[in-house]
Amino acid sequence: MNKNKDQYLITRGKNTYEVVIGLEVHAQVLSNSKLFSSSPTKFGAEPNTQVSLVDAAFPGMLPVINEYCIKQAVKTGIGLKAKINHRSIFDRKNYFYADLPQGYQISQYKHPIVGEGKVVLDMPYGQIEVGIERLHLEQDAGKSIHDMDPENTLVDLNRSGVALMEIVSKPDLRSLDEVNAYVKKLRSIMRYLNTCDGNMQEGSLRADVNVSVKKKDSKKLGTRCEIKNVNSIKFMQLAIDYEANRQVDLIEEGKSIDQETRLFDTKKNMTRSMRSKEDAHDYRYFPDPDLLPLDLQDDFIAKIKAEIPELPDEKKKRFIDKFNLSPYEANIIVSDKETSEYFEQVIKNSDIKLATNWITGELFALLNEKDLEINKSPISAENLSKLMNLIKDGTISGKIAKSVFELMADGNKDPVTIVNEKGLKQQSDPKELEKLIDKVINDNPDKVKEYKSGKEKLFGFFVGQVMKVSGGKANPQLVNEILKKKLN
Amino acid sequence: MDNITSLSLTELINNIKNKKISSEEVTRSFIERAEKSKTLNCYITENFESALKKAKEFDNRANFKCKLPGIPIAIKDLFCTNGIKTTAGSKILNNFFPTYESTVTQNIWNEGGILLGKLNCDEFAMGSSNETSFFGNVQSPIDKNLVPGGSSGGSASAIASNLTPITIGTDTGGSIRQPASFTGTVGLKPTYGSCSRYGIVAFASSLDQAGPMGKNVKDCALLQEIISSYDSKDSTSIDFKRNNYSELLTNNIKGKKIGIPKEYRVDGMPKEIENLWLKGIDIAKECGAKIIDISLPHTQYALPTYYIVAPAEASSNLARYDGVKYGFRSAGENLIDMYEKTRSEGFGNEVKRRIMIGTYVLSSGYYDAYYIKAQKVRKLIKNDFDEAYKEVDAILTPSTPSSAFKIGEKTNDPVSMYLNDIFTVPVNLAGLPAISIPAGLDNKGYPLGLQIIGKAFGEQNLLNIAFAMEEKINFKNTIKEWWIK
Numbered sequence: 001m002n003k004n005k006d007q008y009l010i011t012r013g014k015n016t017y018e019v020v021i022g023l024e025v026h027a028q029v030l031s032n033s034k035l036f037s038s039s040p041t042k043f044g045a046e047p048n049t050q051v052s053l054v055d056a057a058f059p060g061m062l063p064v065i066n067e068y069c070i071k072q073a074v075k076t077g078i079g080l081k082a083k084i085n086h087r088s089i090f091d092r093k094n095y096f097y098a099d100l101p102q103g104y105q106i107s108q109y110k111h112p113i114v115g116e117g118k119v120v121l122d123m124p125y126g127q128i129e130v131g132i133e134r135l136h137l138e139q140d141a142g143k144s145i146h147d148m149d150p151e152n153t154l155v156d157l158n159r160s161g162v163a164l165m166e167i168v169s170k171p172d173l174r175s176l177d178e179v180n181a182y183v184k185k186l187r188s189i190m191r192y193l194n195t196c197d198g199n200m201q202e203g204s205l206r207a208d209v210n211v212s213v214k215k216k217d218s219k220k221l222g223t224r225c226e227i228k229n230v231n232s233i234k235f236m237q238l239a240i241d242y243e244a245n246r247q248v249d250l251i252e253e254g255k256s257i258d259q260e261t262r263l264f265d266t267k268k269n270m271t272r273s274m275r276s277k278e279d280a281h282d283y284r285y286f287p288d289p290d291l292l293p294l295d296l297q298d299d300f301i302a303k304i305k306a307e308i309p310e311l312p313d314e315k316k317k318r319f320i321d322k323f324n325l326s327p328y329e330a331n332i333i334v335s336d337k338e339t340s341e342y343f344e345q346v347i348k349n350s351d352i353k354l355a356t357n358w359i360t361g362e363l364f365a366l367l368n369e370k371d372l373e374i375n376k377s378p379i380s381a382e383n384l385s386k387l388m389n390l391i392k393d394g395t396i397s398g399k400i401a402k403s404v405f406e407l408m409a410d411g412n413k414d415p416v417t418i419v420n421e422k423g424l425k426q427q428s429d430p431k432e433l434e435k436l437i438d439k440v441i442n443d444n445p446d447k448v449k450e451y452k453s454g455k456e457k458l459f460g461f462f463v464g465q466v467m468k469v470s471g472g473k474a475n476p477q478l479v480n481e482i483l484k485k486k487l488n
Numbered sequence: 489m490d491n492i493t494s495l496s497l498t499e500l501i502n503n504i505k506n507k508k509i510s511s512e513e514v515t516r517s518f519i520e521r522a523e524k525s526k527t528l529n530c531y532i533t534e535n536f537e538s539a540l541k542k543a544k545e546f547d548n549r550a551n552f553k554c555k556l557p558g559i560p561i562a563i564k565d566l567f568c569t570n571g572i573k574t575t576a577g578s579k580i581l582n583n584f585f586p587t588y589e590s591t592v593t594q595n596i597w598n599e600g601g602i603l604l605g606k607l608n609c610d611e612f613a614m615g616s617s618n619e620t621s622f623f624g625n626v627q628s629p630i631d632k633n634l635v636p637g638g639s640s641g642g643s644a645s646a647i648a649s650n651l652t653p654i655t656i657g658t659d660t661g662g663s664i665r666q667p668a669s670f671t672g673t674v675g676l677k678p679t680y681g682s683c684s685r686y687g688i689v690a691f692a693s694s695l696d697q698a699g700p701m702g703k704n705v706k707d708c709a710l711l712q713e714i715i716s717s718y719d720s721k722d723s724t725s726i727d728f729k730r731n732n733y734s735e736l737l738t739n740n741i742k743g744k745k746i747g748i749p750k751e752y753r754v755d756g757m758p759k760e761i762e763n764l765w766l767k768g769i770d771i772a773k774e775c776g777a778k779i780i781d782i783s784l785p786h787t788q789y790a791l792p793t794y795y796i797v798a799p800a801e802a803s804s805n806l807a808r809y810d811g812v813k814y815g816f817r818s819a820g821e822n823l824i825d826m827y828e829k830t831r832s833e834g835f836g837n838e839v840k841r842r843i844m845i846g847t848y849v850l851s852s853g854y855y856d857a858y859y860i861k862a863q864k865v866r867k868l869i870k871n872d873f874d875e876a877y878k879e880v881d882a883i884l885t886p887s888t889p890s891s892a893f894k895i896g897e898k899t900n901d902p903v904s905m906y907l908n909d910i911f912t913v914p915v916n917l918a919g920l921p922a923i924s925i926p927a928g929l930d931n932k933g934y935p936l937g938l939q940i941i942g943k944a945f946g947e948q949n950l951l952n953i954a955f956a957m958e959e960k961i962n963f964k965n966t967i968k969e970w971w972i973k
Contacts, residue, residue, distance in 0.1 A: 053588060057808040059581065060568045060590060060687040062722050092804050094850070098823055103807020153823070155812070284850035286859060289693035289801050291723050 008175030009216060010244060012252045016216040019244040020224075021179055021209065022171035023236075025186055026164045027196040028140070028204040029072045035139050035163035036063030036106065043202045047156035055161040057101035062290050065090075069163040070294065072195040073113050073137050074304050076165055079189045079311055080132050082117025084301050088136075090291045094284040099142035099155050107166075109285040112136035113294065119169075119189070120313060121181040122331045130182055131170030140164050165196070171210065171221065176237040183207070183233050184335060188312050192337045206231045211243045213251070222247065223257040227264050227271055239264040243271045315340055323352045332360055338374045345381035350388035358388065362405055378409050387415040397476055399467075400424050428475040430482065433466075436474065437482050440465045451487060459483070492517040493650040497559065497707035498734075500653050504557050511550070511558025511602070514653075515543035518560050518604060522651050527971040528627045530646045532565045533573045533606040542602045554600030555714055562652040564643045565606035566613055567593045567698070568687040572603065576689040577611040577621040577639075580809045580816045580834030590687025591722070592656060592698045592715045599714050604652055608642030611836045612806065613663055613691040615639050616908040617898065620838040625895055628671055629967050630934055633895045637667030637888075637908075643701050644671040648965060654702045654711050658688060660695045661794050662888075662912025665924035668701055669887035669937025672926040672965035674954070675701040676708045677912075679944045680919035681726030684719030690805040692798040693724070695916040705925065705955040710734035712947060731948050739956040742776035746940075746953070747880035751787035752911060754889060760930045761886045768884055768927055768938040768957070775956040780880050784872040789865045790914040795906060796849050796862035797917070802839075803846025809834065841902065870918040877943050882953050885911050887924040887937035911939060921947050923954045926963040933966060 010017045034041060037054040054061045077084050089111040092104040114135035121128050142160035146153050167186060173179050187198035187205060198205050212224035227243060230236045242264075247257050261280070262271040275281075287293075310318070312334045319330040319340075333356070334340045346355045363384065367377060387404060390396045396404065396419055407418050419425060427433060440462055441448055451458040466479045489509055492500070503509045519536045539560050546558035568574045568586035575581045589597075597603070610620040618626040618641025628636035629649035636645040640657025644667030647655055657664040659677035668675030676699045683698040690696060700711035713734060718727040748769060753762070769779055811817035811830030818833050820826030835843070849858035876883065889910055898905045915922040921944070924937040938957070942950030 056813055058568075058586070058588070058814070059574070059576070059584070059689045059808070060586075060588075060685070062686055064721060064723055094804050094807060096807065096810060096827055098812050101808060101813055103810060104804050282852045284804070284847065284852070284855070286800060286804070286850055286855070289724075290690075 008177070010213065010248045012248055015252070017213045017244075017248050017251075018174060018216045019240065020171045020212045020214060020221055021173035021240060022224075023169045023173065023179070023182065024208040024210070025167045025169075025183065026206045026208075027076075027167060027186070027190060027198070029069050029137075029163035029165055030194060030196055031066065031069050031072060031163055033066055033068070034161040035066055035069050035137065037161055039161065041162050045158055047154075047158060049158065051157040051160065055101065055157055057103070063106060063288070065291065065294065066163065069137065070113070070296075071304055072163075073135060073165055074296070074301060075193050075308065076167075076190060076195045077114030077117065077135055078305055078308055079193045079195075080114070080117035080119060080135065080167070082132055082135065083115035084296065085111065085113055085115055086296050087111065088113040088294045090137075090288045090294065091285045092288045095281050097141065097144075098153060099144045099157070099160070101142065101157065101160055105139050105141065106288055106291070107138035108136035111293075119182065119185050121178060121185055122327065123178065123181060128172075128178065130172045130178075133168040133170050135165055135167045138164050138166055171212070171224075176240060179236055179240060180233050183236070185312070188335050188337070192309060192311050200232050203231060207236060209236055209239060211240050211247070212257075213244050213247045223259050225257070225259065225271070226261050228261055228274060230264050235264060235266055238269050239271055242269060246271065323347065323356075325352075325356060329356050329360060336374065342374050342377070342381050346385045346388065348385070350385040351392045354388050354392060355384070358384065362402065366409055378412055379405070380412055383408060383412060383414055390415055390419060394426055394428055394475060394477075395419065396424055396426050397472070397474075399472055400426065424473065426475045427470055427473045428478055430478060433470075433474055433478055433482055436466055436469050437462075437479065437486055440469065441486060448487070459487070462487070489513070493521050493653075495653070496703045497654040497710065500559060501557060504559070505552045511543040511546040511560075512540065514558070515539050515560040515602065515604070518651060518653070522604075524972050525649055525651055527973075528629060528645050528649055528651075529624050530607055530626055530642045530649070530651055531562070531605045532575055532577065532608050532621075532623045532642070535572060535603050535605040539602050539604050546600065546602070551600060555710065556596060556599040556601040558600055558602060559653060560602045560604040561596060562604040562607050562643075562646050562655055563593060563596075564609050564640050564655070564657045566609055566658050566689045567656065568689065569593055569603060569606065572606065574606065574689070575623070576613070577609045577623060578809075578835065578839070579622040580830070581689070582622065582816060584815050586687070588687060591684035591717065591719045592688065595715050595717055596656075596711075607646055607655065609657075610639035610641065610663075611839050612689065612802070613639040613658055613660055613696075614802070614838050614842055616662070616666055616905050617893070617895070618642065618667075619895065619899055620836050622836060627895075627971065628892055629969070629971065630671060630892060630965075631932075632970055634892050634934070635670065635895055637670035637892060639663040640667050640675070640701065644668055644673055644675070647671065647673045647701050647703060648967065649971075654700060654707050656698055656711070656715060657701050658691075658696055658698050659912075659916065660691050660697075660798060661916050662909040664699045664701055665887050665912050665922060665937070665939060666908055668924040669926070669939075670892035670935065672935030672963065673701060673703060674705055674708050674923065674925050674958075675699065676712055676923045676947075676951070677915065677921060678712060678716060678947060679726075679921045680916075681724055682716045682730075682921070682945070682947070684717060684722045684725050686719055686721040692801040693805060694801060695794075695798055697916070705923070705951060705958045706734055706737055708923070709737050709951045709955070712951070716947075726945075728945050733948055733951055736948055737955050738952050739775070739959055741953050741956045744777045744882065744949070744953060745780050745880040746772050746777045747780050747782035747876050747883040749782050749784040749787065749876070749883060749885060751784050752885045754910060757889055758930075760891075761889060761936065764928050764936045764938065765884075765886050771957050771960045772884060772953075774960055775953075777953070782876045782880060782883070784869075784876060784914070786865060786868045786872050787914055790869055790917055791906065791910050793862045793865045793869065794909070794913040794917060795845065796858050797866060799842040799846030800849050800859055801846070803843045803850065806835075806839065806843060838902070866917045869914055873914075873918045873920060873941075881943070881946075881949060883941040885939045885941065887911060887939040891930040891932065891934035891936055915939075915941055920944055921950050923950055925954050925958050925961070926965070927961050928963070929966075935963075935965065
C-alpha cells in the first residue's frame with residue numbers, strides 16, 4: 001500500500017481514479033488550564049481528578065473564556081498565514097452523550113476565530129499549497145470507558161473542557177504522502193509556536209479524514225465519507241487507502257456512495273459505517289448565551305504577531321540562502337524545531353556541508369535506531385561539531401570518524417579524547433605512506449602490469465590495499481595522490 | 489414586640505440595630521409563622537434549625553455594620569445554596585445538594601443575612617402560576633385557591649403572608665413582576681448583567697436575572713444594592729457603577745418624563761386594568777412627572793419572540809439533567825433508554841413542552857425561520873426602547889393584563905397562561921430594569937400592579953419613581969389570614 005508516487009491513483013481496468021482528501025485536525029491547545037475553567041489539563045492524571053464544577057456541568061455553573069487559549073489559537077492562525085477574525089462567536093453543539101456533561105459542546109460554528117489560510121508542503125515533485133478553510137476553538141468531551149466494568153460504562157471527565165483547535169483543510173490533498181507531509185507540517189508549525197505539543201500517542205493531535213474519489217481528469221468531486229477520530233498518521237493512511245479502494249469498488253460495481261460517517265477499525269484495518277446522512281445528528285447549533293461574542297482588538301493581535309518566532313518555512317529559506325543547503329536538506333532539518341536548533345549549534349564552529357551530511361545521515365540513523373528525540377541525543381551538538389572539525393582538518397578520515405561516532409554514541413564522549421586514546425589519528429605523513437604504497441606495489445606485480453596495460457579500474461584496488469595495510473588510518477586523499485604518481 | 493413579621497425590612501433592621509429585638513427573636517417569629525402557614529406551601533426546604541443557630545451566633549457577636557444584621561431571609565429554590573438542597577422545583581433535582589453558593593446569595597450572607605429556607609417556584613422557573621412545581625402549587629395569601637403568580641410564586645406568597653421580610657426571585661419573562669403584581673407586593677427585575685447568574689439554575693441564559701421582592705420599594709432598593717455586583721464568574725455580568733440605591737432614594741421626581749406606550753392597550757384588556765393605568769398616570773403627574781405618549785411599535789411581537797428565544801435556550805440549558813452525574817436517575821436498559829426514562833419521569837409537562845418547542849425552533853430547516861427571525865425581532869424591540877428613551881426617562885404600563893386567577897383555571901390552556909407575561913417579556917428581551925408596584929384592587933379585592941420600566945443601568949431613577957408613586961398610591965394589602973390555623 002505504500003504508494004510513493006507523485007500521484008496516488010487507483011486503477012481498475014480502463015478507469016483511473018484520483019483520491020481527494022481533506023483533514024479536520026483536532027489539536028489540543030498547549031495550556032495549563034481548560035478552555036472555560038481553571039482545571040488543570042495534565043495528561044495521565046487519575047480519572048476525574050482534573051474536573052471543576054463547570055467541567056462537570058453542575059447547575060448554575062457558567063463558562064468563562066480562558067484568554068491564554070485565545071492567544072494560542074490566534075498564534076496558530078498567524079502560523080497558518082490565516083485571516084484572524086476580529087469577531088468570533090461560541091456556539092453550542094447540542095447532543096447527548098454520557099461523557100458530554102453539559103449536553104452540548106461549546107464550539108465555534110459560523111464565526112470561527114481564524115479564517116482562510118494555507119500550508120506549503122515540500123514534496124519530491126515540488127511544493128504544493130494546501131488551503132486551510134478555518135480554525136476554530138472548541139471543548140473536548142470526557143472519555144467513556146466501556147471495558148473496565150462488566151456492566152457499566154465508566155466516565156472520566158479529565159479531558160472534559162480541554163481546549164481544542166479544529167483545523168479544517170480544503171480538499172487539497174491527493175496522496176498518502178501528502179497527508180503524511182501535511183500532518184507533519186501542521187505539527188511542526190504548532191511545535192515551533194508552542195501552541196500544541198503534537199503528541200499523537202497522548203491524543204493531542206487527532207484527525208477526522210474526509211475521503212472521496214473521482215475519475216482522473218474529472219472536475220466534479222465525488223461523494224465523500226468522513227472517517228472519525230483517527231489518531232496516527234499510519235492509521236490515517238491505512239484508513240484512506242481502504243476507504244478510497246472501497247469507494248472505487250462501489251463505483252466500478254455501478255453502486256453509489258452514501259455520504260456517511262465511518263469509523264476506522266485499527267485491528268482489521270478497515271472502515272465501517274457509523275451513521276448515514278439520514279441518521280446524522282441535528283446538532284441545533286446556536287450562539288452560547290452564556291458567552292459574549294469574542295471581540296479581538298488590533299493591538300491584541302499585533303502583540304501576538306510580535307511574539308511569533310521564525311517558522312519552518314522562513315527558517316528553511318534562511319538555511320538555503322545563508323548556509324547553501326539544498327531544499328531537501330533544509331526541509332528535513334527545519335521540520336523539527338529542536339533539530340534545526342541542534343543544527344545551528346553544530347555549524348557555529350564547523351563545516352556546514354559536512355555537518356549537514358552527518359546530521360541527516362549518521363545522527364538521524366542513530367536517533368531512529370534508539371527511538372530518541374534530538375533533545376535526548378546521546379551526542380551533544382558541541383561534540384558533533386568537534387568530530388566535524390577532526391574530519392575537516394584531516395586528523396581522521398570519514399571512515400574512522402564513523403567508528404569514533406559509534407563510540408561517542410555510548411556516552412557522549414569528546415571525540416578528541418577518543419581519537420587520542422585509541423590512536424586513531426590519520427596517517428598523513430607522505431614518507432610513511434610512500435613506504436606502505438611501495439609495499440603494495442611490490443606485492444602485486446601482476447596487477448601493476450594489468451593496470452599499466454590499460455585496466456584503470458584497478459586503481460581502486462590499490463587504494464583499498466593501502467588502506468588495509470594502514471589499518472584504515474591512511475589519509476585517503478594523500479594515498480590517491482602518491483599512488484597516481486607511482487603508477488603512472 | 490408582637491408584630492415582628494409584619495414589619496418592613498427597613499423597620500426590622502432599625503429595631504435590630506437599636507437592640508429593641510434580637511436576630512433570634514426575629515428568626516423565631518418568622519419560623520413560628522411558617523409553621524402555621526403550611527397550607528400556603530411556600531417552602532420546598534426549611535432551614536429553620538440552622539437559621540436559629542445562626543441567629544443566636546449573630547446575637548452573640550453582633551456586627552451592626554452589616555446591611556442585613558441577622559435578618560432571616562427565605563429565597564427562591566432556583567439559587568444554589570451550599571449544602572442545602574436546591575431543586576428548582578423539579579423532581580429531577582429532588583436529591584441535589586450543591587457544594588457551592590450562588591453569587592447573589594453569597595452577597596446576602598456576606599451582609600449578615602441568614603437563610604430561612606428555600607421557596608417554592610415553578611419547575612425550572614417555567615410557569616406563571618406556580619402550578620408546575622413538582623412540590624405542588626403555592627396558595628396565594630390573597631384568597632383561597634388563588635395562584636400567587638409565577639414563577640417566583642413561593643417568594644411572592646412568602647412576602648405577602650409575612651413569612652420572610654424580604655426575598656429574591658428570578659425573572660426571565662416576568663417571574664418577579666407578575667407574582668409581585670398578583671400579591672400586592674413590590675418586585676424589581678434589574679438590568680441584565682446587574683446581578684450575577686453564577687449559581688442560579690439556568691432557564692434562559694440571555695433573559696434570566698435575579699432581583700429583590702419585598703413589601704415596599706425601599707426594602708427592594710436595599711436588597712438590590714446588596715445582590716448586584718460585578719462577577720468575573722459570569723461572562724455576561726457587567727462592570728458598571730452600582731449605587732447604594734436605598735441611601736440615594738428620593739421621592740423628588742419632578743420633571744421626570746414618563747412615557748405611555750400606546751401599544752400596551754391590548755385588545756380585550758379588562759376595564760379595571762385600563763383604569764389602573766389611568767390612575768397611575770394621574771399619580772405620576774401628581775408627583776411632578778411629565779407624561780408623554782410614546783410608541784413601541786414592535787410590542788405585539790414580543791410574546792412570540794420570547795416563546796422562541798426562551799425555550800430554545802432552555803432546551804439546551806436543561807440537557808445537563810440527564811441522570812448521569814447528579815439528580816434523579818431512572819434505570820434503563822442502555823444509555824438512551826436511561827436518558828428517556830430519566831427525563832420523562834424527572835421533568836413535568838410544562839418543562840417538556842418548552843424543551844420540545846426549543847428543540848423544534850433550533851432544528852435544521854426551522855432555525856432560520858424561528859430562532860434567527862426571533863433574534864432579529866428582539867433587536868427591533870430593543871431599538872424601540874432605545875428610541876423611546878431619547879424622549880423619556882421611564883415608561884409606565886400595567887404589570888399584567890389581569891389580576892390573579894384561580895388554581896387550575898388556566899392549566900389546560902398554555903397560551904392563555906403565556907399571555908400573562910405580555911407586558912413583562914419585552915423588558916427581558918431588551919435587557920432593561922423594571923419594577924412592579926401595587927397600585928390598586930380589582931372588583932374581587934385582588935391586587936393589581938403597575939410596571940415602571942427604566943433605562944439600562946438606571947435602577948436608581950427607576951426606584952425613585954417607584955418610591956414617589958408608592959407614597960402617593962398608599963396601597964394597603966387586605967389579607968385576611970384565612971390559612972392560619
